[in-house]
Amino acid sequence: MTEILRVENLKKSYDGFIAVNGVSFSVKQGELKALIGPNGAGKSTCFNMLMGQLRPTAGEVFLDGSRITGQKPREIWRRGVGRTFQITGTYQSMTVIENVQMALISHHRRLFSFGARAWRLYRDEAMDFLRTVDLQDQADRPCSVLAYGDLKRLELAIALCHRPRLLLMDEPTAGMAPQARIALMQLTADIVRDQGVSVLFTEHDMDVVFAHAHHIMVLNRGALIADGSAAEVRNNPKVQEVYLGGGTLFKEEAHA
Amino acid sequence: MAFFFAQFLTGLANAAALFLVASGLSLIFGVTRIVNFAHGSFYMLGAFVGVTLMEFLPGAVGFWGAIVLTGLVVGLIAAVVEMVVLRPIYRAPELFQLVATFGVILVIQDLALMIWGAEDRLGPRAPGLRGVWRIFGEPVPKYDIILIAMTPFILFALWYLITRTRLGVLVRAATQDREMVGALGVNQAWLFTGVFALGSALAAWGGALQLPKGGADLLMDFNIIGAVFVVVVIGGMGSLPGAFIAAVLISVLNVFGVTYLPQSTLVLMFVVMAIVLIIRPYGLLGREEVAGEHGQVGAPETPIRPYGTRGRMVVTALLLVLAALPFVADQFLLILTIDILIFALFAASLHFILGSGGLVSFGHAAFFGGGAYAAALLVFHTDTPMELAFLFAPLAAGLLALGIGWFCIRLSGVYFAMLTLAFSQLVWSVAFQWRGLTRGDDGLINIWPAPWLNGPVTYYYFTLILAVGGILVLRHIIHAPFGYALRAGRDSPRQAEAMGIDVKRVQLVAFAIAGVMAGLAGGIFVFAKGSVFPTELEIAKSFDALIVVFLGGVKTLAGGVVGATFLSSVEHWLTRLEYWRLVLGLVIIAVVILMPEGIVGSLRSLWARVTGSKSEVSK
The missing domain is CATH 3.40.50.300 (P-loop containing nucleotide triphosphate hydrolases)
Incomplete structure (x- = not known):
């Protein structure tokens, strides 16, 4: 190997x-x-x-x-190299799926894009990642109401976005x-x-x-x-x- | 040489009062995290109360007794203010309390005017210390020497209080972790009240002690507050020895500045602060503030969405009303609406970096006034056509923001805020003192729009289109990937960096965009008024924007615009009254207490309760 x-x-x-x-x-x-x-x-x-x-x-x-x-x-x-933190670091003012979309926006190098609506970008792709960690049912909930274990899984999904x-x-x-x-x-x-x-x-x-x-x-x-x-x-x-x-x-x- | 030394002693003597006031502010900020703009007001109260007491109490015992009593009286007043105004809003979003303290400033100003009148009071001389002592042949007031001798004892007493007493232990513990102190059974409410009263008493003692040198007047509060913040920041937030060194540094430099470089006095301390912060981002003796991941007060911000159908309809209806306004309104109302639109754009530009980016700028007027001056200078000196000069306003302001932002973005929190303030003071002083270029406080006049725009109605539509357009562009950016990246960097810089976001670069670009929009507002402003004066660059202008953003609601996208509209309308109606500051202050305090989430946020919560909708996502 x-x-x-x-x-x-x-x-x-x-x-x-x-x-x-x-x-x-x-x-x-x-x-x-x-x-x-x-x-x-x-x-x-x-x-x-x-x-x-x-x-x-x-x-x-x-x-x-x-x-x-x-x-x-x-x-x-x-x-x-992706990472998850000991104390979770997620974006509390976004929904669950937007957290993943944010990582995908960075992955696709669209950070300095001013035209698009961010919440429409890469939604399907983000949903796939949420499915990987079994969070698809909570996709549109605010991140701030998630249970701690779910936050940990969300972080894992985020870390996977850049392959x-x-x-x-x-x-x-x-x-x-x-x-x-x-x-x-x-x-x-x-x-x-x-x-x-x-x-x-x-x-x-x-x-x-x-x-x-x-x-x-x-x-x-x-x-x-x-x-x-x-x-x-x-x-x-x-x-x-x-x-x-x-x-x-x-x-x-x-x-x- | 002797003169030099005497000057140095004068500086040291001035440092005594400044240090007292600054240590009070530092104490209050450390424990309660309140940026207390009203601190200068307690200093002023101290001076007035001191004068009054000294009139009643005779002799040396009376003089020193009056000073001691002053601290107790003002401390008591401060305790009441804390309980009535601040206690209900500790759980509001961070920095929201500064709006309330701004209201307190206005109220105290008018109350002082009612009680003591508009005339300046000369402070009585300290009994037995009226003359001078000669040091190396130079006369030095006896009272100065006494003040110099007292300062180390004051420093020692405060140091003892903070490091050796039970109260000091509580204060230090609360500075590090308020939640934990509460969990350990300390009554936080009383600790906060006590610290606020003590800090204000220190300010009052400072005000009373300087009486024989400076007297009491109604401008004292604003005159000292800048210096006090500078001292606290240069020394390092929460460091008493740091505040002491900084107070001495600033006071001594000021005395020499007055003698050798008079035109420097207005900005000298801000230049020193900027240099210190660029070299040492946390002040001389301050430590890096560890941004707590927990302990954030207030409800977390809800996710954002562009307006749905109903929201769009409301906005469209509002725009239609504005578009139809010239057909029904008189010229007076049109001009007022122009003012409101300009202010709304200015506030929205600050709200953009403050709300989405978490960047609290205390110096946003630099870009509003900067834009106004950029256009005005071109017209005034080179007779540039209005259209071209107008375009130059946002451009110049954006470049200025890029330059200032490059230095400031590296800092965070209060240090960032203070460095923006320092730079805006620099810009102001250029406008104020480079008379050859800017004509100083005579201002630049005769800056009128091009003929095809000249006329209230055409200029009204010009303003409407650009101001509304600017606000919509900002809103669009907030919903764009860039706006999300900006919010990501605010919510969790650690995670943002770990997913490839260059947080500082995103913030710098956002800062420049905000500068462009503020400059656009300034450009519209200068051609609406036909003139521009250094007041457009003043601290007060920056604070106006800050106040309305918080008043409207930081955590809501419409906050800046709604807050600006509310405040300028209220202000417009109130300024006819004799004691309008008192009423405005009370209105601000009432709004703050009744609507801790800001106007928009609180209305939204109310709406949700009325309709019973429990949407977790907001507009």
Whole structure:
């Protein structure tokens, strides 16, 4: 499988405090990869550097072999990276479908168009994306009345609009009910399978991670301590140390 | 050298009162998030109340006692104002409260006129401090030295209050997260009232302390409010030491400005502010304001749609009435309607960036007046034909907006607002002081339309077509992809950037479009009046537009136009009265309290309740 994203020795420090310390990894095409770690491990910092919200202190990020380190979020998006946020960012003054239409307007490079009526543009296309995330029935409701889980799905639809090759999802299921979590991750896994998109996501819910991720990376105090399949990570003594002080939660039996 | 030093001391002495007033404003803004335009009014009240008390209380004890009492009296008045006027509208959209404070300014102005009369009052000299001390041979008033000596203690007392007392802890906590403080069981309403009273008391003390130097007059409120905002912004919102440094900086610079560069005094502080903000976007000691994703008050804005059949019919009917007006109305009514149409276009242009873009500009008059002056200068100096000069108005204003916007767009929130204000003051000062070009406050006159347009009825139709056309173009843009991108950048800049929208560039283009439309209004204005004066570039002009946009309703597309029509009509009828400011102020306050969503927004809610319709999408 070809490599979509390659991260080399990524580092971020604030006034001497090192948040991310020399992280290197790669994401392959069609891969669903999780980045886990305790609170404060540096997951979100890592994500924000990949997507351009933060400038790394050192290190490089490559997308499809070309360097994207330090580029702006919108430039990275143009190159085919979509993202969803830990705390959702949607346009509260628009309807659900208009949120998707907005992304499509940007995708079709019509942002500086002054003539058309925006709410008529790409409506059918937007409806298709809403169908992907099962929001078609709420298309014309104001975004501000949506339930949180629905907002998360809307964000996913928005992120798909530019036909990304890589999706970065920062805690996609945070704040959702257990059933909804499983449904959202199943949806994500389907998208990975059907469209060949690669997904890198951070997550706190181990059920979600171990049920869906092809590969798992563990971050602790800014450094990667494991990178491998679910089984490899589960049996990695260093990971067990970090999460449980040596307990057995990750043993298969414990989850059965 | 000695003279130089004495000048420096005068500046330091002036800084004392300025710092007191500024720290009060900073305190109020930090906790309540209210941009309190009326702060200068409490400063003026402080001066008048102080003078009156000093007349009753004799001697040194009386003098200093009167100053202390003044703070208490004005603090009490402020508490009442807060409870009656501001408390009902804390949940209104952000910045809506500034309209109410504008109403308070008008009311206090007329009340002060009624009570103390129009004549300026000389402040009494401080007993025992009448003469001068000689420093390096230069005379320095004793009272100045006392003020200089007092200032560090005032700074220390405030610093102690904020960092070491329970009240200070509450104030700082509320500044960071009001919701959390409320959740922890603090009575927010009383905290807000208390802080507002304290902040106003500080302003009053400032007013009373400067009495021996400046006295009391009815223009004090407007004269200080600009400087106070400048000081707070240069220092960094919420930073007491910052406000102190800025107060000293501004006061000292002002004293030297008066001596060495008299023509600079009107803009010097705005130039300093612009430079500081361009280099340090959050002031000298301020920190970046983290825009909260939560904690936004008021109902979220409803999605927009172009008018349906009924809305179109109403608008068409209204336009037909306007088109038929010359057949029934006298010349007087025609001219009034021209004024209203011009103001409506001007307000709509501000509403465009404020409502859809979330860009609160305090200096929009720069483009209205800029457009008017651009056309007038061409006609006046080069005898350009009216048609050509008229086209130049929106063009020049648009270019001006592009230039000013390039600096301002990088900032956000109050800092953006203040930088636009600074630039508009610069433009104003050019018009006011470059007499060779603009003839200063004599204005440019004899700027009449081309012969085929000259006549009330033809010019009325000219105005009607251009003003309505401009407003419709703005509305169309709001519904176009560009308008949506503008709103996207306002709703969630983070998401907008993550979907490929260059938010700052979109905002800059919107700012320029608003400038073009304001310039168009200015162009129509100058040929309607035949003249233009620097007043069209004043802060008051910018604030007029700001007030009507909020009054009409920020979150409704028709807000600017409706607000402008409402205010200019009301103003027109009221100005015949002797105390029209009082009545207008009360009208504004009443509208604000009764219609917290603005006129259009509140009427719409009312309509929805009457018809029982529960549409989630609005027009």
